[in-house]
Amino acid sequence: MISLLDIRTRIADGTLSAADSVRAARERIAARDARIGAVLRTAPEAAVPDTGPLAGIAVGIKDIIDTADMATECGSAIHAGWRPRADAAIVSRLRALGAVPLAKTATTAFAGLDPAATVNPHDPDHTPGGSSSGSAASVAAGMLPLALGTQTGGSVIRPAAFCGVAAIKPSFRLLPTVGVKTFSWALDTVGLFGASVADIAHALALIADRPGIETAAPERPRLALCLQDFAGSPDADALVALERTARAAERAGASVRDLVLPEPFARAWAAHPTVQDFEARQALAWEYAEHRDALPPVLRGQLDRAQDLSAADYDGARREAHRARRLLKELFSDVDAILTVSSVGRAPHGLGSTGDARFNRLWTLMGVPCVNVPVPGDGLPLGVQVIARFGDDGRALAVARAIEGALASA
Amino acid sequence: MISLLDIRTRIADGTLSAADSVRAARERIAARDARIGAVLRTAPEAAVPDTGPLAGIAVGIKDIIDTADMATECGSAIHAGWRPRADAAIVSRLRALGAVPLAKTATTAFAGLDPAATVNPHDPDHTPGGSSSGSAASVAAGMLPLALGTQTGGSVIRPAAFCGVAAIKPSFRLLPTVGVKTFSWALDTVGLFGASVADIAHALALIADRPGIETAAPERPRLALCLQDFAGSPDADALVALERTARAAERAGASVRDLVLPEPFARAWAAHPTVQDFEARQALAWEYAEHRDALPPVLRGQLDRAQDLSAADYDGARREAHRARRLLKELFSDVDAILTVSSVGRAPHGLGSTGDARFNRLWTLMGVPCVNVPVPGDGLPLGVQVIARFGDDGRALAVARAIEGALASA
Numbered sequence: 149m150i151s152l153l154d155i156r157t158r159i160a161d162g163t164l165s166a167a168d169s170v171r172a173a174r175e176r177i178a179a180r181d182a183r184i185g186a187v188l189r190t191a192p193e194a195a196v197p198d199t200g201p202l203a204g205i206a207v208g209i210k211d212i213i214d215t216a217d218m219a220t221e222c223g224s225a226i227h228a229g230w231r232p233r234a235d236a237a238i239v240s241r242l243r244a245l246g247a248v249p250l251a252k253t254a255t256t257a258f259a260g261l262d263p264a265a266t267v268n269p270h271d272p273d274h275t276p277g278g279s280s281s282g283s284a285a286s287v288a289a290g291m292l293p294l295a296l297g298t299q300t301g302g303s304v305i306r307p308a309a310f311c312g313v314a315a316i317k318p319s320f321r322l323l324p325t326v327g328v329k330t331f332s333w334a335l336d337t338v339g340l341f342g343a344s345v346a347d348i349a350h351a352l353a354l355i356a357d358r359p360g361i362e363t364a365a366p367e368r369p370r371l372a373l374c375l376q377d378f379a380g381s382p383d384a385d386a387l388v389a390l391e392r393t394a395r396a397a398e399r400a401g402a403s404v405r406d407l408v409l410p411e412p413f414a415r416a417w418a419a420h421p422t423v424q425d426f427e428a429r430q431a432l433a434w435e436y437a438e439h440r441d442a443l444p445p446v447l448r449g450q451l452d453r454a455q456d457l458s459a460a461d462y463d464g465a466r467r468e469a470h471r472a473r474r475l476l477k478e479l480f481s482d483v484d485a486i487l488t489v490s491s492v493g494r495a496p497h498g499l500g501s502t503g504d505a506r507f508n509r510l511w512t513l514m515g516v517p518c519v520n521v522p523v524p525g526d527g528l529p530l531g532v533q534v535i536a537r538f539g540d541d542g543r544a545l546a547v548a549r550a551i552e553g554a555l556a557s558a
Numbered sequence: 559m560i561s562l563l564d565i566r567t568r569i570a571d572g573t574l575s576a577a578d579s580v581r582a583a584r585e586r587i588a589a590r591d592a593r594i595g596a597v598l599r600t601a602p603e604a605a606v607p608d609t610g611p612l613a614g615i616a617v618g619i620k621d622i623i624d625t626a627d628m629a630t631e632c633g634s635a636i637h638a639g640w641r642p643r644a645d646a647a648i649v650s651r652l653r654a655l656g657a658v659p660l661a662k663t664a665t666t667a668f669a670g671l672d673p674a675a676t677v678n679p680h681d682p683d684h685t686p687g688g689s690s691s692g693s694a695a696s697v698a699a700g701m702l703p704l705a706l707g708t709q710t711g712g713s714v715i716r717p718a719a720f721c722g723v724a725a726i727k728p729s730f731r732l733l734p735t736v737g738v739k740t741f742s743w744a745l746d747t748v749g750l751f752g753a754s755v756a757d758i759a760h761a762l763a764l765i766a767d768r769p770g771i772e773t774a775a776p777e778r779p780r781l782a783l784c785l786q787d788f789a790g791s792p793d794a795d796a797l798v799a800l801e802r803t804a805r806a807a808e809r810a811g812a813s814v815r816d817l818v819l820p821e822p823f824a825r826a827w828a829a830h831p832t833v834q835d836f837e838a839r840q841a842l843a844w845e846y847a848e849h850r851d852a853l854p855p856v857l858r859g860q861l862d863r864a865q866d867l868s869a870a871d872y873d874g875a876r877r878e879a880h881r882a883r884r885l886l887k888e889l890f891s892d893v894d895a896i897l898t899v900s901s902v903g904r905a906p907h908g909l910g911s912t913g914d915a916r917f918n919r920l921w922t923l924m925g926v927p928c929v930n931v932p933v934p935g936d937g938l939p940l941g942v943q944v945i946a947r948f949g950d951d952g953r954a955l956a957v958a959r960a961i962e963g964a965l966a967s968a
Binding site: 216227230233234235236237239240241243244321324325326327330333356357358427430431433434435437438458459463 | 626637640643644645646647649650651653654731734735736737740743766767768837840841843844845847848868869949
């Protein structure tokens with residue numbers, strides 16, 4: 149993979165130019181993407197900024213995020229060829245930092261569950277996960293050092309785990325979603341994919357203009373190991389990887405205790421789809437009313453069922469979320485981070501499904517920062533998920549970095 | 559003015575067809591708007607639905623709200639001629655109810671403070687208020703029975719007060735903002751303008767699919783009369799109108815006590831512009847980066863200054879808002895509604911300013927429902943503002959309806 153920090157170091161010491169770095173990204177896409185299908189289109193050739201803290205960084209932009217210089221098709225024929233007038237806020241922010249939003253990356257239709265055409269760079273017979281399929285795969289395949297995705301259920305952490313890349317779903321609304329096609333406004337969160345935790349911490353600190361995100365460093369992290377029983381069991385090798393991570397963290401100085409999430413979290417977990425689908429019904433009302441037949445089957449069925457949700461269902465689901473959020477705040481009073489699996493297991497075989505978000509969706513509903521840390525090993529990638537309290541993205545990243553280091557030296 | 563409920567009654571009893579009702583709206587626009595400048599463009603002629611609970615209702619859509627069949631220009635040459643791919647969620651919802659989104663109504667540029675070209679229907683030498691200038695004026699001039707606006711500071715309640723129409727800024731996110739050009743995602747709220755409180759209650763109950771909004775009815779409303787001293791003094795005649803309203807409400811059976819908002823509300827009020835401008839800097843980042851010179855002067859200056867706001871400023875402002883929200887919830891434990899002025903006074907002379915939102919912005923930041931009730935009298939209109947607790951839009955409307963009735967019979 150291509151490290152953002154490595155590129156920046158080489159640019160700083162004069163051994164690489166920003167323009168050459170971006171050109172190299174174009175060449176890697178041209179050489180590698182035919183077999184992966186992560187990149188839908190690239191920006192027209194243009195002058196590459198040579199100043200700014202992210203100069204020379206080519207970024208993949210999930211294709212539900214507006215770009216003024218490239219079509220934004222939301223993974224659907226309904227929006228084929230669509231050119232937004234303006235860049236999304238997050239794209240403008242990248243440009244202001246000197247980065248080049250170089251490529252639009254494949255998304256499942258409207259960031260739903262119907263698969264995109266992308267394959268897993270580690271094995272083309274396996275899904276890369278979704279909905280941010282192309283963003284995760286483009287980083288995993290070493291084409292881009294940074295990519296933007298979004299998560300409503302598990303659409304950042306799951307593909308990151310399946311593709312073996314570092315990723316963060318930040319605290320809710322840490323990054324602006326203006327200009328991002330909405331699925332659920334209470335859940336949709338812009339996230340980052342990169343080659344390492346340090347890379348995404350550096351990028352997030354700059355994009356959010358919060359230097360503390362990169363410098364936070366709890367000395368001996370207090371970790372709570374958590375299984376989310378209400379979501380069912382992960383695969384055996386995911387549990388082994390989680391356990392191995394916990395032991396490596398302990399050896400590196402962390403304390404680890406078990407955490408069983410009390411009942412209100414199970415109820416919040418169960419409430420997530422109601423919040424999501426009640427809002428999706430409104431957010432995608434035009435597509436459903438005018439182009440229902442052109443919607444892919446899983447999303448169409450989901451929206452069909454969502455027509456029956458009532459405002460009372462939605463209010464009830466939001467109340468469950470509020471209760472669990474209050475409780476989670478208390479849980480974090482003596483815990484730096486929760487450690488749990490990033491996904492059910494390795495990327496499933498076949499391209500007919502993007503996998504399951506059941507170990508992610510509670511945390512999206514809670515709005516808390518989640519980081520995927522790849523767990524080194526044989527076969528397709530596995531990841532662990534590091535979760536911190538709302539607003540403390542720096543702590544989540546610091547703990548994740550410590551874990552990444554502990555795993556590397558284990 | 560044209561009453562939505564009256565149209566619906568006539569359609570129900572067979573004395574008016576939906577198509578004739580919409581045709582009449584087109585004719586009123588053609589006859590009256592030349593001197594007012596509220597309507598920017600109308601939808602292409604198309605079949606008018608004759609079923610649905612809002613069939614026959616022609617609606618004005620503020621021109622920062624996306625429409626697939628009409629340009630959406632955000633009051634700015636930067637977006638001139640822009641045709642969104644999809645309708646905004648709220649527009650799709652109107653269509654699903656049988657309504658006809660007939661006209662795009664004038665907005666100040668990006669819903670900021672630089673005036674639109676609309677004049678006050680009561681006196682063309684006076685501002686109609688902003689930023690939902692055309693929506694308020696089109697209802698006030700009897701062209702349309704219903705119009706959509708948005709409020710970030712006071713952009714629904716202020717123009718409603720200046721134009722003498724009923725309006726509600728509902729609870730935050732009661733109505734979806736998907737497809738609405740963002741100024742501040744924590745504040746922007748879609749609101750409704752109509753000829754009477756009963757009209758907007760009926761429309762809101764249908765659009766939000768919450769019948770209780772229309773049927774709530776506290777028997778003897780407990781009102782708290784509140785001056786917002788931290789925002790300065792209203793004009794003398796606004797105070798007289800407020801006092802007159804309180805006495806009329808008492809005669810109609812309400813209890814009225816004085817309320818002095820404690821210090822945290824003053825701090826929240828002062829924090830509003832920080833939340834707003836920190837988010838506007840991101841939401842309008844593309845326009846600022848690519849087209850700064852084409853921005854109107856007040857907005858340009860506002861965004862210039864917003865570049866200096868820090869994440870810490872924003873976090874601090876949000877904390878003030880949270881504190882005040884918690885306190886407000888307690889205040890509402892024995893109060894049905896707060897009664898305060900809707901604006902500093904009558905619409906100011908001249909078209910160089912849209913007036914001042916200082917009596918509105920606290921309530922937008924609190925996310926609570928606010929209703930403007932016109933106070934009958936001589937000269938340009940005045941309004942009082944009825945405010946209920948978060949999520950209880952039905953109570954705000956029920957109290958407002960009672961007050962409207964009390965004023966009419968006073």
